[in-house]
Structure formats: structure tokens, C-alpha cells
Amino acid sequence: xIQSRHDATDNAVVSKMNPTTAGDFFQLLQAxxxxxxxxxxxxxxxxxxxxxxxxxLEVHGTTVIALKFAGxxxxxxxxxxxxxxxxxxxxxxxxxxxxxxxxxxxxxxYGRAMEVVRYLRHAFKYYARxxxxxxxxxxxxxEVSRAxxxxxxxxxxxxxxxxxILSAYxxxxxxxxxxxxxxxxxxxxxxxxxxxxxxxxxIRGIFDYITRTRGxxxxxxxxxxxxxxxxxxxxxxxxxxxxGGVDKILPTARYATREGVFTVTExxxxxxxxxxxxxxL
Amino acid sequence: xxxPYDFQENLQQRxxxxxxxxxxxxxxxxxxxxxxxxLVSLRRRGRKVFEIYDRLIFAGIGNQSDVExxxxxxxxxxxxxxxxxxxxxxxxxxxxxxxxxxxxxxxxGDPFTAPFVFRGLFAELGAAPDRDLxxxxxxxGEFLQNSAYAVLAGTALAEENALDYLSQQxxxxxxxxxxxxxxxxxxxxxxxxxxxxxxxxxxxxxxxxALREVLGDASVEVGILERETxxxxxxxxxxxxxxEPFLRRLG
Numbered sequence: 001x002i003q004s005r006h007d008a009t010d011n012a013v014v015s016k017m018n019p020t021t022a023g024d025f026f027q028l029l030q031a032x033x034x035x036x037x038x039x040x041x042x043x044x045x046x047x048x049x050x051x052x053x054x055x056x057l058e059v060h061g062t063t064v065i066a067l068k069f070a071g072x073x074x075x076x077x078x079x080x081x082x083x084x085x086x087x088x089x090x091x092x093x094x095x096x097x098x099x100x101x102x103x104x105x106x107x108x109x110y111g112r113a114m115e116v117v118r119y120l121r122h123a124f125k126y127y128a129r130x131x132x133x134x135x136x137x138x139x140x141x142x143e144v145s146r147a148x149x150x151x152x153x154x155x156x157x158x159x160x161x162x163x164x165i166l167s168a169y170x171x172x173x174x175x176x177x178x179x180x181x182x183x184x185x186x187x188x189x190x191x192x193x194x195x196x197x198x199x200x201x202x203i204r205g206i207f208d209y210i211t212r213t214r215g216x217x218x219x220x221x222x223x224x225x226x227x228x229x230x231x232x233x234x235x236x237x238x239x240x241x242x243x244g245g246v247d248k249i250l251p252t253a254r255y256a257t258r259e260g261v262f263t264v265t266e267x268x269x270x271x272x273x274x275x276x277x278x279x280x281l
Numbered sequence: 282x283x284x285p286y287d288f289q290e291n292l293q294q295r296x297x298x299x300x301x302x303x304x305x306x307x308x309x310x311x312x313x314x315x316x317x318x319x320l321v322s323l324r325r326r327g328r329k330v331f332e333i334y335d336r337l338i339f340a341g342i343g344n345q346s347d348v349e350x351x352x353x354x355x356x357x358x359x360x361x362x363x364x365x366x367x368x369x370x371x372x373x374x375x376x377x378x379x380x381x382x383x384x385x386x387x388x389x390g391d392p393f394t395a396p397f398v399f400r401g402l403f404a405e406l407g408a409a410p411d412r413d414l415x416x417x418x419x420x421x422g423e424f425l426q427n428s429a430y431a432v433l434a435g436t437a438l439a440e441e442n443a444l445d446y447l448s449q450q451x452x453x454x455x456x457x458x459x460x461x462x463x464x465x466x467x468x469x470x471x472x473x474x475x476x477x478x479x480x481x482x483x484x485x486x487x488x489x490x491a492l493r494e495v496l497g498d499a500s501v502e503v504g505i506l507e508r509e510t511x512x513x514x515x516x517x518x519x520x521x522x523x524x525e526p527f528l529r530r531l532g
Contacts, residue, residue, distance in 0.1 A: 025360065032361050040365065097513040118364065125514075126360040129332050130353060260512040 023130040025123035026146070042115050045153035061242025063199030063233060064094050064105035066167045066178045068192055068218035069225040072257035073167040073176025075103045076229040078199070078237060079251060080244030081110055090244060095252045097261040099124040101169045102140060103254055107197035108162025112154055116147045116162070123147075137170055141179060141187055149185035165194045169256040175218065176256065192217045199236030199243035206232050226253060226264065230272050246273050288392075295389065295396050299343075299420050300436070302398045306342025307499075308434040308443065308471035309402050310464040311427075313413035314455050317507045317515075318404045321464040323492075323499045330504030332516035334359035334371050336406040338504055342433060343420070344398035351381060351399055351418075373405035377416040377424050386422030396420060402433035406506040406515060410454045429454075432467065435475035442483055443471035461503070461527045465492055489531055501528065 033039060064077040077094035080087055094106045096117050102124065106113040123143050127135040135143070144166055154160025166179045178194045179187050193207045210228055211217065217225050230246055230253070237245040244251075250273065253264035307329065309322040320330045320340045330340045333355045341348035358380040359371045389396045397420050405414045415431035418424045430451055432443040450463045469488030472495065483491075503519040 025364075028357055028361055029364065032365065100513045122360050122364045125335075126356065129334075129356050129360075132328065132331075260514070262511050 023127035023135075025119070025126040028126065042119055043150070045157070061199075061240070062094060062107045062197035063203070063236040063240065063243040064107055064165060064196050065200070065229050065232060066103075066105055066165045066194040067225050067229055068176045068178065068216075069222045069255070070219055071175065072169050072222070072255050073103070073178060074222065074225055074229060074253065074255040075105045075165070075167050076226075076233055076251055076253045077105055078233055078244040078246070079249050080242065082242045085241070087244075090249050093252055095254045096121075097254060097256075098140075099128065099134070100260040101134070101171070101256055103167045103256055103261060104144075105165040105167070105196065106162055107164075107200075109154075109160050110162075112151060112160035113162040113164070116151060116164075119147055120144060137168055137172075137177070140168070141166065144181065145185035145187055147185075148181055148183070152184055155183045163196050165196050167194075167256060169258060171258065174258065197243070199233075199240035202239040203232050203236045206235065222255065226255075226268075227272055227276075229253070230269070231276055234273075234276060247277070291392050292390070296421070299396060299398050303343055303400055303420075304435040304475055306400070306435045306475075307495075308432065308439065308468050308475065309340040309342070310443065310447070310467045310471070311402055311404050311415045311431040311433075312447070312451070312455065312460045312464050313404075313410050313415075313429050314457050314460045315410060316457065316509055317505050318406050318413050318415075319457070319460060319464065319503055319505045319519075320402065320404055321461070321468060321501070321503050323468065323495055324502050325499045329502045330518065332504070332514075333376070333403070334363060335368055335515060336506060337371065337373060337376065337403065338506055338516060339401060339403050340433065340504070341399055341401035342435065343400055347397045347399045348401070351385075351397070351401060354381060354384070355403075373403050373414050373416050374426075377403055377418050381418060382422040382424055384422075385418070385420060389421040400433060402431055404431070404506070406508060408508075432471055434471035436478060438478065439471040439473075439475035442474045442481075443467045445482070446470050446488075457505075461524070462530070464503075465501070465527065465531070468492060493531060496528065496531075 029040060061082040062078060067074045075095045079090055079092050081089040081092040092110060096104050098104055098120050104117055120143060124135055124140060151160050161183055164181055168177050170177045178190045180194050181187050192211060233251055234246045237243040250266055250269045253269060255262055307323050309320055311320050320338055322329045322340055330338060331352055333339050337359060339352060339355060341351060355376055359376060363371045385397055388394050399420050401418045403416045407413045413428060415427040416424050417431060417433055430447045432440045434440045434443060446467050466485055466488050469492035470483045473483045473487055473491040501524050503524060505517060505519060506515045
């Protein structure tokens, strides 16, 4: 009886003896694993496969686009999920808000990506709620690096490669910022735009063309930039079979500004798609 | 050696000690309105209303460090559960009933540890106003469920008086604009009854006087969880500009 009372104290979430975790969600989960003796899927690396991994590393059939606009950053993504030449799912959401100022766009292994995204969402919010101040932008970027490098064994094993683009509204500069990562977690900032996925390679030149003819994305209003993004996604889907189109199922479009993260309504997207089609017909 | 008699006396002394220290705590009024839930209070120094999880907010009275310990414990538990299982499994009754209450009870009953000087109000946002929930959690682990509205105050009488007032004023589901003045008056009632313990009921004008008096060196804090919002986070503290018109009308 007394023994069980002591156990109850040890397991109690409220324990004055436990030092608080300074808002580190990773530490919280480590403590959970140690306490319960379980291993969470996120921290269970798959054994490296014996097959050459480079083939698998190249599978990232999709197109996600991140563009700056005046006062924020826009993300657009198609909704097709593929496995080799099969279309598995046509309503995948590849643009996910991590908190009120941050968006992540996913290209690559969807399952692993979603697990990491779930982790990041909790990590950012946990820090903000625990420490009563939002995690700094650099802190968030570092957290993404950490999650990616933890996922490296899975990526090398051939089942877990994904490449995220992180878009954030930066309150210090009152503008959007875009970062992309490599598989090991190295981070790079881009000036005006970012794109990932198989379709993005095919439309690379269009970004430059638009920047040179219509001016930098970061100085143009949201509605113009949104239209450009949908048009580019449409072109990507024409050139890349792994990228879903924009007609049958509308793409996902979200943006981050000073006021928070917003989703572009289906109505607006439909109007843009119709106006693009109208001109082409 | 402790005897059963000592045990009882010890508990009574602890309870008395905690109640004395809670009495001066700034009351918290919780109201469920059409587009969300709100917790309303006045504060002199630090923050009062806190976000716990996506659909869970909290405010407490008592020793600052104890309130903080409970808050962190709730944040830890909800995020761990929300990640390991699902955000849908993070419910107010699991957080209060299973994560917090037993630990409070244990600290209160254990003569060798300092009890928590704490009383807290949790609010959970539902899909519709009739699904919103409030839980008040006591220093000894006892908790009570309310819907539509709830009060946290320094004494039992103060809570009763404010609850009476809320039940008279809130017949249906209020809007944000109608709920704020009601919450502020209810705060004044709770405040006045907690400090003047003999009065059975408090009139609105006395309540507003009590409110005005404190407003001199304190500010109103309103934390809300919004039901319908385009933002990713449902929680926000209502900015003071938005509250000013309500306070001006108090005269």
C-alpha cells in the first residue's frame, strides 16, 4: 500500500521534485519514454535496407511552391500522393501550419513527414505555452534541423526521405521568409521563392521569368502572387505526372502574415482557376 | 507519532491556512458565449489567464509558484497526450480528474510536504456552446464541473454570490459584447463578498464600486478560445483597446 503511494508520487505529473523542461518538447517525450518504457514511432529508426538507397532517395513526386509577397509568405501545393506510377490519394494536404506564423510545405515520404510535422506543431506550441513567449524564428529553424537529422537513418534506409520548405512571417522584419533544408538538416534561406518536389524542377525557370518581368514577389500584393503560384502549379502538373492538377481537386493555398496563418478559401481558388482556364481556351 | 485525531486536526489547520491565503485572490469569471469561451479577471502584476492546449485554458488563484507548477504540469500532460495519442483525447476531465487532482490530494494529505495554495478554473471549448465545460479544481484535489458559466473566488460565499448573479443574468447563450459587462460585474460581486465576508448578497452598484476601486492600479485580462476562427491558434488575450469601451461605460 505504502509502496504504491510512493509509485503514485513518482508517476504524478505534478511533482515539485521534477525540474521543468524549459519548454523543450523533445525532452518531455524522452522523459515519457523513460517513464513508460515505450518507444515512440518518431524515435524508432528503421534498420537500413540492403538495397541501394539512391533510387528511393529520388522519389518525391509532388510540387510545393513558397512565394513571398508584400507583408508575408504564401505556400501552394498540389494534393496528389503517389507511389511509383500509382496515384494513391488525391486529397493529401502538403501545406501545414505549424503555429500562427509558420507554414511547412512537404515533398517526399508522406508518412514520416506527417509524424515530424506533428512533432514540430507540438514542439512550437509547447514552447510558447510553457515559456509564455513564442519560440524565436531561429529556434524554430533549429528545431526543424534537429527533427530532420534525427530522421536521417530513415531517409538513408529508403523510406523516410522528405524535404520541407519552411515559410514564416518574421515580426522583426515585417516580412515573409523562406527556408529550405537538405536531408541531413542543413538549412538555407532563399530570397524570393522556394519550391520542392519532382514538378518543381520542371518549372524552375518560370520563377526567374516572373521575377524579371513583373518584379520581385516580395514587393507584389498577395492576390497577384497567388495567381502566379496557381498558374505555375498548373504548368507543373502538365509537365510532371506526379503532380496533381488544379481543376478536378483544388490545390491547397495558405499564407502567413502579421495577423497569423490563413487558408485561401475554395471560392477564391476556384475563381483563379476559372480565370486561368478562361484565358487559355 | 501521529494519531488519527492529529491527522484530522492537521488537515483542518492546513485547510484553514490555505483558505486564509486564497481569500485575497483576484476572482476569475468564466462564461461560455456564442463564439467561444472566456475567462475574465483583473490583475496587478503577472499574467492571469493561460493557454494550456488547443481547446483548453486556465486561470488560478493562490501562491504564484504553486499556480505555475499546476500550469506547467497541465501543459506537460496535454502536450504529451496530444502527441502520443491525439489532440482529440486531450479533454478537460482527463487533465483535471486524472493528471492534476490525485497529485493535489496527495500533497494536501501528506503532513511532510507543503500543500498547494491553489484553486484553479479550467475551461474547455466545445463544438457548440452547450458542449463547453468548466472545471474548478481545489487545493485538496476536489473538482467540480460546470457548464455555461463558472466562478473562481477567494471564498465559497463569494463564488456563490457571483454564481447567483450569473444565473440571473445569463438566460441564453450571450454574445461577447453582452458577456463582458456581466463578467465584470460578477467579478466585482465576488471581490466584494470575498473581502466583506458577512454580506449575503451584493448589489450591482456596490459590485461596480468594488471593480472601479481595483481598476485604479490593475488591468482587466480577458483570455478567450474562439470557436470559429481562421487563425491557427484559438487562444488569444483580448487587447486592451477592445475592452476600453466596456470599462468607460462603467463610469
